[in-house]
Amino acid sequence: METKQALLALAALAQESRLAVFRLLVQTGPLGMAASKIAEELGIAASSLSFHLKELSHAELVQSRQLGRFIIYSANITTMNQMLGFLTENCCGGNPCTPVSMQQCATTEA
Template sequence: METKAALMALAALAQESRLAVFRLLVQAGPQGRAATKIGEELGIPASSLSFHLKELSHAGLVQSRQAGRFVIYSANITTMNQMLGFLTENCCGGNPCTPVQVQQCAAE
């Protein structure tokens, strides 16, 4: 990923509503969510949501498709992985990094 593209993606995510939308779409997987459902789940008015989706789309982080009368949005996982690769490209000076310890679920 080029630096300019990484900056666009990071700038798009540097806003609370857009970050929430992107995280929701990552959780939704490839099937995505209709714009109306995104707005309902996150409590974002349609006019604001449209602006945020446009910004995420412009940064290449989300993609849309028509499904009947609905527009379905999904996270662009390729771009997300490229951004993560860009951010960790020189991680730990080229040495293997220590894995992050994930807390175990309380149910275990």
Template sequence: MAALAALAQESRLAVFRLLVQLGPEGMAATQIADRLGVSPSSMSFHLKELAHAQLVTVRREGRSMIYSANFDAMNALVGFLTENCCGGNVCTPVKACRPAKKTKA
């Protein structure tokens, strides 16, 4: 599966995580490179690999290329990973991925 291969590289995983956090608005390639401390030429390569794996979409806004996470592909990947998980039983995480936000009383 191309998506798993693409995400197996540390910089590409960091890019994808950032784009997921940003939501549909996405971010310009140059801003992603700055935020993650990756050279523009390396960022171009990583974004091309993520696009090839259909994990990101790209759109032009003026002179910038804006990259966004492809949430349909992400959900399909999660579905693929959990399809036969736990011997067919419903899987529940042992603990939440992130601590719950505390609310002010």
């Protein structure tokens, strides 16, 4: 993941309602959820939800598909994993992050 895409994704998640929507969709899994159900679950007005879903879609954090007359939204797990990889790249100086490594990092900083 490039820095620009990571910034876009992090900015999209840096808002309470969008973070709640994304977390709900991650919990829901690949089957996803209709926008009306998301609004009901989180108590977000449909007009606000539409805006938040657009922002999450623009950041490639959610994807949508048509199912009859409904639009089903699901978390884009690929983008989420790329973002996590970007954030943890070279974590602990390239050493596995274990309690021992964490203790060594703390000792080094002191």
